[in-house]
Amino acid sequence: MADSDSTHAPVASWMQLEHYVERLHAAARSPLGVREFYRRLLADAAEALGAVGGAAWRAGSGERLELVCQSLDPDAGIEVPSSAERHELLHGVMRNGEAAIHSMPAHSSSRKSTAVDFDALACPVPLPGAKPASGDAAAVFELWIPARAGPLAKQGWLDFAATIAEVASDFHALEELRRLREGEALHRQAVELLRRVQGPRDLTGAAFELANEGRRVLGCDRLSVVVRRGGRWRLLSTSGATRVQRRNDFTRRTERLADAVARWGEPIAAPVDAADGAELPPRLASAIEEHIDHSHARELACAPVSFTGRQKEASEDTAKRRSRKRFDAVLIAESFEAADKVAWRHQLVELGELCGPVLGRAAALDRFPMRTMLRWSDRLSILRQPARLFRALLILGALAAAVAALVYVPADFDVEAPATLVAAVERDVFATATGSVAALRVEHGQMVKQNDVLVILSDPELALKLQQVRGEIEAARKRLDALAVTRTERTLREQDGEDRLPLSAEQRQLEERLASLEAQRTLLESRRDALTIRSPLSGQVLTRNVQSLLESRPVERGQVLLTIADASSGWQLKADVPQRQIGHVLEAQRDEPSALAASLRLAGDVEKT
The missing domain is CATH 3.30.450.40 (GAF domain)
Structure with a gap:
């Protein structure tokens, strides 16, 4: 190839050209976009041939060309022709199906001291599978090279351009293959989507x-x-x-x-x-x-x-x-x-x-x-299949027979409930007042007699009230005694004031107050006596851990303190029947004149009843 202008890159050797072609082959086989692939093609071709720029065009609809990418050295001093002139030139190259070289004048405002003309190398990219020189092109690219090369070098340009055009054709074939594969995958996804949505x-x-x-x-x-x-x-x-x-x-x-x-x-x-x-x-x-x-x-x-x-x-x-x-x-x-x-x-x-x-x-x-119609249609769709219809009728018949058996065939109905063995005569001992346990006279298992003292409670507030009432009674009695002494005197004291009551009226008032205080004392003493809790019957103390539960402990009025049972009265089994089953038991008691039969099983024996 001839020497290029000193300001531009030198033309590559044949080994370098082969390296560029191999690199383009690798780019064509990689999943690159059209713009990126042609950007690399123009960059490698410009570096290989010493071009100052280039452009790549893709065939669009009709006769229209779409610019893929373009690169140009701003200091090259090249004047790119208008789009209409370039399109006419490129369309001619695409119709001929062969690369061509055309001259381009230098720009008048070039920064170089000497203007240099350029050659425009345009090369079509044949469609994948098209015959050579058939005019069927997928794209066309052009390179702008300084015009200082001889005919032999220009022929080398054309050969190199034809080689990389074949590589670009392979790229378009692989791109079309990838597009078809993506379309096929998208079609399968669309079919699956419709199947799932329907x-x-x-x-x-x-x-x-x-x-x-x-x-x-x-x-x-x-x-x-x-x-x-x-x-x-x-x-x-x-x-x-x-x-x-x-x-x-x-x-x-x-x-x-x-x-x-x-x-x-x-x-x-x-x-x-x-x-x-x-x-x-x-x-x-x-x-x-x-x-x-x-x-x-x-x-x-x-x-x-x-x-x-x-x-x-x-x-x-x-x-x-x-x-x-x-x-x-x-x-x-x-x-x-x-x-x-x-x-x-x-x-x-x-x-x-x-x-x-x-x-x-x-x-x-x-x-x-x-x-609603579709729901019932789905349920009745089994009628169309004889085997499923027979199976459904068989199941319905079995269900009807089971319901009839439950209604008309008598059967034993057992009710299970937890039960406790208790004495026939059993009494709970309750706290008669709110207070604390002052003395505990019994323990678990102890035998007691009726009216034996079991627990003594203490109520400090009650004791204080009783003491106050007693003091007021004593004061009232002393005042009455003083009034009785006064009545025995012959001479009455002078009245201290008009609001002072007569002596007899004051005596009657004190007598009424004394009667009220005596009633209060009687009531408080009865409450004090009630703090001593006695056994309601003769029997045995059943409450466990009596000392730890009651000794020196506060209690509330009505609280259960002890349980006394008369062991000589016999024993009975008390069952806690659930609320949802007690109705069956009561109905059976009304229907049966005799007592209902019952069986028991000890908690530690899971096999014998």
Whole structure:
């Protein structure tokens, strides 16, 4: 190859060219995007041929070319032709199916002291499987090289360009293969999704399957299904959750966002996105911002769904669709990592169009009376199969025979209850007053006689009251004695004042007070005598640990202190029958004139009765 300009990289040797080709082969076999692959292709080709820049174009719809990537040294002094001229030149190269070299003039404002012309090397990338020079190209790339090379060097450029074009063709073949595999995997996932969503007959079950399976198809972190119920929106299911918490803040925010998206009528992706480039209304923008702030999602996509058909109609414009369309559900997908919002929004729309009729069928079947009819239809479906019908009739006959046997066949009914062996004559000894135990005269197992002292209680407050009453009685008696002495005197004392009572009236008052105090003393002495508790009958003390339970202990009035039993009166078995079974026992006692038979088993003997 000829020498290039001293300011640019020298042309690589053949070994270096082979190294560049091998590196491009490795890049073609790796899962790179189209932009990244051609960026590497242009960088390696420019370094190999000493080019100052280049561009890569991909064939679009019709005759349109889409710029994939472009690089240019700003100090190269090259004047790139207009897009129309370049497109015409590149289309000609693509139709011929062979690489070509065209001259490009230097830019007039170049920083170099001497202007240098450039050669534009354009090379088509054939479609995978296309014949050479057939004109079927998947892309075309161009390199801008200083025009100081001879014909032999330029032929080397063309050969190298044709080699890397074949590598790029292999890349497109592998990319198409990857795309087909992804499409096949997506198709399988869509079939599985429809199979799972069509399984439940209720709307909640279908929404649950759509949320969990749809999240796996979309590859998002969370997918929520919100459905219109009457005039309100209700969150039916969220992926990863078995049930929806109706009072949760997330539920309320999601329902408000669904209402705003349904009113807008177009799929959206957030943040910083709006449907068809239009500005979002303040209500929708506020709902999206609030939801993202609280859920901490990096990306958000929402798509309204109609149960009746496709969401987009080519014959109507956006405003007319928004005003006429009534949406029945909204799908809300969230990702906590960065994602391709445009592709994500399209996938969510396709998912809604795919599953919308299925949700509509589930909503129709989930209404009354279809829900009740289907439930009974499922229960009666066994009548269509003779084997199951025979089995069902056999089970029903067995159940009817069992019920008849329970009603008409007599059988013994045993009632089990815990029982305690007690004496026939047994009395509880209660505390007659609130106080403390002053003396304990018996112990466990001791034999006592009727009226024997068992316990003596002490009541300091009662003793104090009794002492006060006795003092008042003594004072009243002394006053009466003094009045009796006074009456024996012949001369009466002068009245001290008009309010002083006559002597006889004061004496009567003291006599009445003395009678009242005597009655109080009698009552208090009876209460004091009641503090000495005696045995109500002759027998044996059954209470265990009497000393530790009662000695010097405070007691309350009515508290059970001791239990006395007359062992000579005989013994009886007292059973504690549960409340739910006592009715059967009472009914049997009314029906049977004789006593009911009973059997007992000791607590330590589990085999013999």
